[in-house]
Amino acid sequence: MTGTARSTLGSALRAIRKERRWSLAEASKHTGLAISTLSKIENGQRSLTYDKLIELAGSLQVDIARLFSGASDGSTASHALLGRRSVQRDGDGFTIEAGVYSYRYLAEDLINKRFSPIVMDLHARSVQAFDGLLRHAGEEFAFVIEGEVELHTELYAPLKLKAGESVYFDSNIGHAYLNAGDGPARILTIASSPIPNDNPLDLPVALPAQS
Structure with a gap:
């Protein structure tokens, strides 16, 4: 995994936590993840498999796509369902x-x-x-x-x-x-x-x- 990908997941999790004014201990209570695990994720030292990402998104009550973006809720992620599309080029994602x-x-x-x-x-x-x-x-x-x-x-x-x-x-x-x-x-x-x-x-x- 590239440094950019690591920082994106960590930045997204940190952004959600900061928006809600949670300490790592409070985030641990909400997500069920250990404080040390959350810290490692935020610092790009730990990754999660797909099933764990779904669980994390559910516990945070956010769409899983939010975990791939450091932006805040209601940001550039596409909310419209009618007529939307997403194009991926080789190497994108x-x-x-x-x-x-x-x-x-x-x-x-x-x-x-x-x-x-x-x-x-x-x-x-x-x-x-x-x-x-x-x-x-x-x-x-x-x-x-x-x-x-x-x-x-x-x-x-x-x-x-x-x-x-x-x-x-x-x-x-x-x-x-x-x-x-x-x-x-x-x-x-x-x-x-x-x-x-x-x-x-x-x-x-x-x-x-x-x-």
């Missing part, structure tokens, strides 16, 4: 190194997304490299871009996938992707994102016609 994975979050400038597209480079080659299987609300689709991948879950036998193959599953169950080949392994994952309000713009909802 917010990158987090989490040891077992390298995450590149796409369309990170948009909030209230229905799903989160992420390009992941897989480094772990055994489930022992994980601090427990990952899990988060929603469903997940993974497409293998490069290499060989082995998906471990709580319910099924390990599943091996090659470039061009894909899997769709319930991400509430514990899961982990492993690099199962000799070279690099890269996947595109699309994870559904819980949204606090299904009608965030308070748009009029069409009612069925009365007979």
Whole structure:
């Protein structure tokens, strides 16, 4: 992870904490994360996996995109849902190194997304490299871009996938992707994102016609 990516996550967390006038101890009470962990995140010494980022965003009651920007609420992040779009060029996106994975979050400038597209480079080659299987609300689709991948879950036998193959599953169950080949392994994952309000713009909802 580059220094810029590190400082962005840390700066975003620090900005939220300062806006709310929380000490690290107060932030720890709200998020459930240890003071030392929060300090390491703010100083770019600790990263979080996707499931932990979702938990952090939920505990702070912010959209996960806010964790990719040091800007304040109501800032440059795109709030409009109608007609919006986000274009990513090669190398664009917010990158987090989490040891077992390298995450590149796409369309990170948009909030209230229905799903989160992420390009992941897989480094772990055994489930022992994980601090427990990952899990988060929603469903997940993974497409293998490069290499060989082995998906471990709580319910099924390990599943091996090659470039061009894909899997769709319930991400509430514990899961982990492993690099199962000799070279690099890269996947595109699309994870559904819980949204606090299904009608965030308070748009009029069409009612069925009365007979």
